[in-house]
Amino acid sequence: MPKPEYLHFFIDPNRCIGCQACVQACTECDTHRGESMIHLEFIDRAHSVQTVPVVCMHCEQPTCAEVCPADAIKRSGDGVVQSARKPRCIACGNCVIACPFGVPEVYEDRQIMMKCDMCYDRTSVGKKPMCATVCPSQALFFGTREQIDQLRPMSRPVNRFQFGRQTISTRVFMMMPAEPLTTQPYLDVTSAMSEHPRQRSIALTVVSDPFAEVEL
Amino acid sequence: MADRRGEPLDVRIDSPAREGLTGTTPASVYRPYEDAEQVTIAPDWRPAESQPAWRNDFPIDWPQDHYVERRDFMKFMVLTSLAFTVGQFWIVLQNWLRRRRGRPELMRLSSLDQLPVGSTHVFAYPSQHDPCILIRSDERRFVAYSQKCTHLSCAVVPQLDAGVIRCPCHEGFFDLASGRPISGPPRRPLSLVHLEIRGDDIFATGIEERTL
Numbered sequence: 001m002p003k004p005e006y007l008h009f010f011i012d013p014n015r016c017i018g019c020q021a022c023v024q025a026c027t028e029c030d031t032h033r034g035e036s037m038i039h040l041e042f043i044d045r046a047h048s049v050q051t052v053p054v055v056c057m058h059c060e061q062p063t064c065a066e067v068c069p070a071d072a073i074k075r076s077g078d079g080v081v082q083s084a085r086k087p088r089c090i091a092c093g094n095c096v097i098a099c100p101f102g103v104p105e106v107y108e109d110r111q112i113m114m115k116c117d118m119c120y121d122r123t124s125v126g127k128k129p130m131c132a133t134v135c136p137s138q139a140l141f142f143g144t145r146e147q148i149d150q151l152r153p154m155s156r157p158v159n160r161f162q163f164g165r166q167t168i169s170t171r172v173f174m175m176m177p178a179e180p181l182t183t184q185p186y187l188d189v190t191s192a193m194s195e196h197p198r199q200r201s202i203a204l205t206v207v208s209d210p211f212a213e214v215e216l
Numbered sequence: 217m218a219d220r221r222g223e224p225l226d227v228r229i230d231s232p233a234r235e236g237l238t239g240t241t242p243a244s245v246y247r248p249y250e251d252a253e254q255v256t257i258a259p260d261w262r263p264a265e266s267q268p269a270w271r272n273d274f275p276i277d278w279p280q281d282h283y284v285e286r287r288d289f290m291k292f293m294v295l296t297s298l299a300f301t302v303g304q305f306w307i308v309l310q311n312w313l314r315r316r317r318g319r320p321e322l323m324r325l326s327s328l329d330q331l332p333v334g335s336t337h338v339f340a341y342p343s344q345h346d347p348c349i350l351i352r353s354d355e356r357r358f359v360a361y362s363q364k365c366t367h368l369s370c371a372v373v374p375q376l377d378a379g380v381i382r383c384p385c386h387e388g389f390f391d392l393a394s395g396r397p398i399s400g401p402p403r404r405p406l407s408l409v410h411l412e413i414r415g416d417d418i419f420a421t422g423i424e425e426r427t428l
Contacts, residue, residue, distance in 0.1 A: 063259070
C-alpha cells in the first residue's frame with residue numbers, strides 16, 4: 001500500500017527546540033525497532049543552541065541508490081527510498097559517504113545499511129511518521145500542502161537543493177522564509193555553509209492552535 | 217463531492233469538507249502530486265530516452281524494476297526453449313560419438329591371488345582420469361564400478377560388511393551387488409565395469425554407463 005500522494009513531510013528547522021522527542025519516538029518505529037534513524041544535529045554548538053532534525057529527504061534522484069554497487073537501495077513507487085535490501089546489502093558504506101544530507105548509517109555488527117524510511121508501515125496507511133507525531137513544536141510536520149500553507153503563511157516549502165553542481169529534488173520539504181524565494185526557488189546548501197546570520201528583527205505570528213492539523 | 221481544489225481548506229474537524237469519519241478528509245480536496253506517473257528522475261535531469269541503457273537495466277524504482285516487457289519475456293522464452301532444443305541435439309551427438317569410439321581396450325587389473333576375498337582394488341579405466349574400484353565380495357563374485365558418485369562425482373567407498381557403497385559427501389548409498397542407488401541424493405547407478413576372468417587374471421573389458 002503506497003503512501004498517499006497528498007501527504008507530505010515538512011521539516012522546519014527554525015522551530016526545532018532540540019528536545020530529542022523525535023529521536024526517542026523513532027526508536028519505537030516497527031520498521032527498525034530499537035534503532036533511531038533520525039539525527040538531531042547541532043548547527044554551531046559553540047555559539048548557538050539551534051538544532052536541526054535530519055530525516056531522509058527521499059530524493060527524486062537518490063544519490064545513495066546511484067552509488068550502491070549491490071543494487072540494494074530501492075525506492076517504492078510512491079517515492080519513498082527504502083532501507084537497503086537485506087539479501088543484497090554488502091555494508092560497503094558507499095551510501096553513507098555519498099548522501100548529501102548524511103542520512104544513511106551502516107551497522108557493522110549486522111552488516112546492513114539502515115536509514116529513515118519515513119516510517120513506511122505508518123505512512124503507507126496514512127498515519128504520520130513517529131517523529132512527526134511527537135514533535136512538540138511541529139518542526140517535523142506531516143500533512144498536506146494546503147495545511148502547511150495555512151499554518152505557516154510566513155514560510156514556503158522548498159524541495160530543490162543545490163550541492164555544488166548537483167541539483168537534487170526531494171519528496172520531503174524544507175520550510176524556508178517566504179520572502180527571498182521569489183528570486184531563488186531552491187536552497188543552495190554549499191554556498192549557505194559560509195553564510196552567517198544577519199542582524200534582523202523577527203516578527204512571529206502566534207499560531208493559536210499548533211496541533212489543529214493533528215486531526216487529519 | 218464538489219471539487220474544492222484551489223479553495224482554502226478549513227482545517228477544523230467539523231468543517232463541511234470533512235464529512236464522514238472524524239479525522240478523514242476526502243482526497244478530492246487535495247492538490248494532486250504533479251508527476252505521479254513519472255517516478256524516476258535521473259541525476260542529470262534529462263529525460264529517460266537520453267539516459268544510458270544500464271539505467272533502464274538497473275532501475276532504482278520498484279515499479280520499473282518489477283516491470284517485465286512483453287518483448288523481454290518472449291526473448292527469454294525463445295532463448296530458453298532454444299537452449300533446451302540444442303541440449304537434446306548435444307545429447308544425441310555425444311551418444312553417437314561414444315558409440316563411434318567403440319569398446320575401450322582390454323586391461324589387466326589384477327591376478328586372483330593378489331585380491332583376497334573382501335578386498336578392493338582401485339584402478340583407472342578406460343582413461344587415466346576415470347577412477348574405478350574392483351571389489352571381491354566372495355570367492356567367486358567380483359564387481360567393478362566407476363568410483364565417481366553419480367550425484368557430484370565424489371569418490372565412493374565400499375562397505376563390504378553392510379553390503380553397500382557409500383558416498384561420504386552427501387551420504388549417498390549404492391547397492392554393492394548391482395551398483396544401484398539405495399538412498400541419498402544420487403538417482404543413477406554407478407557405471408558398471410565389465411569384467412572377465414581369463415586363467416588367473418582379471419581383465420576389464422568395457423564400461424557401461426547406466427541410467428536406470
